[in-house]
Amino acid sequence: MSAECIFCKIATDAVPAKKFYEDDEVMAFHDIRPLARVHFLIVPKQHIETLKDCQTEHQALLGKMLLLAAQLASEQGLVGYKTQINVGREGGQEVFHLHLHVFGGGPVV
Ligand code: 5GP
Ligand code: ZN
Numbered sequence: 001m002s003a004e005c006i007f008c009k010i011a012t013d014a015v016p017a018k019k020f021y022e023d024d025e026v027m028a029f030h031d032i033r034p035l036a037r038v039h040f041l042i043v044p045k046q047h048i049e050t051l052k053d054c055q056t057e058h059q060a061l062l063g064k065m066l067l068l069a070a071q072l073a074s075e076q077g078l079v080g081y082k083t084q085i086n087v088g089r090e091g092g093q094e095v096f097h098l099h100l101h102v103f104g105g106g107p108v109v
Helices: 006-011 056-075
Strands: 019-022 026-030 038-044 081-084 100-104
Touching (some): 006 038, 026 056, 038 056, 056 100
Antiparallel strands (some): 038 100
16 A cells, blocks of 8 residues: 555545456456546556566466456457556556556547
């Protein structure tokens, strides 16, 4: 938990979000500025800043996030979709709490 982190605040419901999946380890919510008709984020509840910080101990968590992307995309009726993880400022990362984007159902940039 990082006090100033927006996704940590969403994890504890201190900040509202359109969450549609949650368990002990991960949550999924719709992006506040969608770049496709369907654009949601899969986010671990643990504060991990970026993919670069992940170690072998995070292997199961990362696998779970990918499988959840497939499950939730299917439940949202997406036939095809795109997943993306931005890593570091040079990789386009703006929120420094690990997250997996899922885009689908329309123009994907
Ligand atoms: P990044 O560029 O870090 O990979 O993507 C961060 C994403 O988080 C952006 O698409 C942005 O719109 C989204 N985002 C930032 N703040 C909030 C927020 O408070 N709520 C929600 N639902 N999404 C957010
Ligand atoms: Zn955080």
